[in-house]
Structures are given as structure tokens and as C-alpha cells.
Amino acid sequence: MDKVVAFDLDGTLVDSAPDLHGVANAVLAEEGVAPISMAEARSFIGQGAPNFVAKMRAARGIPDSEQARLLAAYLARYDGAVARTVVYPGVAEALTALRAGGARLAICTNKPERPALSVLRHFGLLHFFNAVIGGDSMNLRKPDPAPLLAALARAGSGTRIFVGDSEIDASAARAANVPFLLFTEGYRKSPVADLPHRAAFSDFSQLPDLVQAI
Template sequence: MPVHDARPGGIVFDLDGTLIDSAPDIHAAVNRMLAGIGAAPLDMPTVVSFIGHGLPHLVGLVRAHHGIDAGEQPRMLAAMMTQYAAHPVALTRPYPGVVAALTRLQAAGHPLGLCTNKPVAATHAILDALDLSRFFAAVIGGDSLPVRKPDPAPLHAAFAALPAARLVYVGDSEVDAQTSHAAQVPFALFTRGYRKSPVADLAHVVAFDDFADLPAHVADLQHALTQC
């Protein structure tokens, strides 16, 4: 960002594991799907380890874990999508401090966007149900484009829809770190999400475990970039 451009920069967020703890509902949907085909349930840590690349990838990992033939993928995916759509926010909640942080960032003039591998219709339904839609001027889901994260195209699309220069991408996982790197966007890592690797192994400019700290980190990044 040029030194003379002091306008608040755009911020794009990941959804699952970053703004919301959706693992309990995803876990429940996986086990309802498995029950429907007579397969044994999975524990929460196993399902969490499968989250990050979208529902088709998650279902593929669930299927492989149980040794189920690849030919069952379409039927299992359809069942998973039905089960998840039926109860997307029964147990899902924003992480503590998320709403306050988004409110402060929006009030400071930062245009906010969302870039997730969750299908876009499910994303909008969850944002509406949790009263988070009001914060986001752009929402890109896992099926908004022919590719999904870690390809940088969805993140580029989210920032392109915001009326500001790119400031930072906020996420929680290896996929988010890879996406940010590929898109050449600074990455802020929320450390309480669904990552599998140590914090030090994920390239980031900021790491935080409390959303109350995010506005101050953003202000520091904004100041640094305006001085470049």
C-alpha cells in the first residue's frame, strides 16, 4: 500500500476454525451419515483432522478411514450434505470475542470479506443464523469458483470484491497459510482453530489466540503498510 494511502485496508477471514467453532456440528453430521450406511461412528479428533479442504475432501477421508469403496463417494457426499444442512448451527458458535472484534474492525472502516472452502449456500445460511452476515461485503465459498483453497484464486476474488487495498487474511490452518502465501497476502493465524502443525511451522505475520487482540494487530499492520 503506498505511503499516501491511509485508507483502512481490506480484511478477509476464513470461517470454520477461525470465526466459528463448527466442528461439533460437522462431527454430528458425519456420524449421522455413517449411521445411515451402517458404519461405525468417528470420534471428534478424527473428524477435526479431516476439516479444511471442503466437504467432498472430508467425506473422502471418512470413506478411506473406513475402507469404503470410492464408488460410494457420491452417495456418501449427498448424505453428508443433507445431514449437515439439516442442523448447521445446532452446536456451532462464534469463538469468544469474534463479534466484538468484527464490530470494531468494521467501525474502523475496514471492509471485511470471507473466503471458505464450505459451500457458499451453507456459508450464507450459517452466517445468517449466527447474525454474522451484516459484517461481510464479500463471501466466497468452496463452490464459488472452479477451484478452492489452497489455490489463491478464491482469496484473490474475495479481496477483489472489497473496496480497499489488501491488508491481511485471517485463518487458522495449514490450508489458510498456504493460500495466503500463494496469494502473497499477509497472514494472521488464529491459534485456537483446527491446525494440525505447530504455530512455528505456519508462515504468518501475526499469531493470536484471543479475538480481543485482533483489532490492535490490524492497526499495527495498517500502520506498517502505510509507511512502506
């Protein structure tokens, strides 16, 4: 399998929304304001920690001038926030099958690099990946194609594929001219039909065959 497959992380390999929800509400509690809901937390995920904090702050009427302070407070809790995160069913088996078939794997996430590495280590997934690009690894984040192209290039050579769950991932793949496989059980806000994709799947047992077909 001469393939190089990059994966998004939050909403694709892991459901981290419960931990991000908890981190956000710990920060908001210190500010003496009402917590955000789980639905709000899920809707804020995707464009990186600064954007999450900006949306969280706006939702509770906290002024722009507090962004840097609240982002620092949020990031201080972020690295170890893994207690309520879960790996989606079948992920480890799919990654094992892809690697056994000769594919080289990478992570391209808007999650900051240190928390991304922390989550991958915690769940014993880091060894699957030849490269990890986080939201602060470069000056640009998805949907800009640069982080995705960098992750794929660092992982190796071969047919390039991106696996993700969101509008941002679909846009990055299109901009990079890379086939996109859409995991339908993550954090997307739009109908599946509205996201450009080569194929969609809801069960990771389907993924090795989808990759092989490209």
C-alpha cells in the first residue's frame, strides 16, 4: 500500500469535546460567569485553541481585551486534559491495518501540538504516526493547505489522502488537492452531502478498504 494518510485528531480519531468542555468551564468559573453547554463546546471545536477561546468568550460577553489572558488560562489546563476523552471505536485496529499494509501515517490537527502529542501518548497511538503537525506547529492552520501538505511530506511519499470530520478538513483537503475521506460521526455542522469528499464512513472498520481504493 503505497499511501500516505494524514488524519485530523479531535472529532476524527478521538472525541475530546468532554475534556475541552471541562477546561472551558473551569476557566469561565474563575471569571464568575455561566458555563457553556456541551453543544456549544462541540460547535467551537475545529479552528484551534485561540478560536475556541474567542468563541467561548463571545458567548459569555467577555470583552476582546481579555483574549490573551483567557487563552493562557485555557492552555495551562489543556495539556493534561485527557480524562474524559475517548478514542472512537475501531481506530486502533484501522491504524494497525493501514500500517501493516505499508501506509505511512501523519496527524494534521488544529489542536496545539503539545496537547495533541499528550492525547496520542495517553492512548498509545503516537507510535502509528510518522509526523504530527499541530495548530501551533506552523504560522498557518487548516483550512489553509500548508499544514496538511507539511504533514504529508514529513510522513513520506506515495498517494496522499486526508481523513477528517469537518468543514475545515474538507476545505483543507480541497485546497491541497488531496482526496478526502469524511468520518461522519465527528463535529461537522453541515450535512454530509454539503462537504466535498471522495467517500464517507461511519465505522473505522471501513477505512482500510477506502484507503486501498484510492
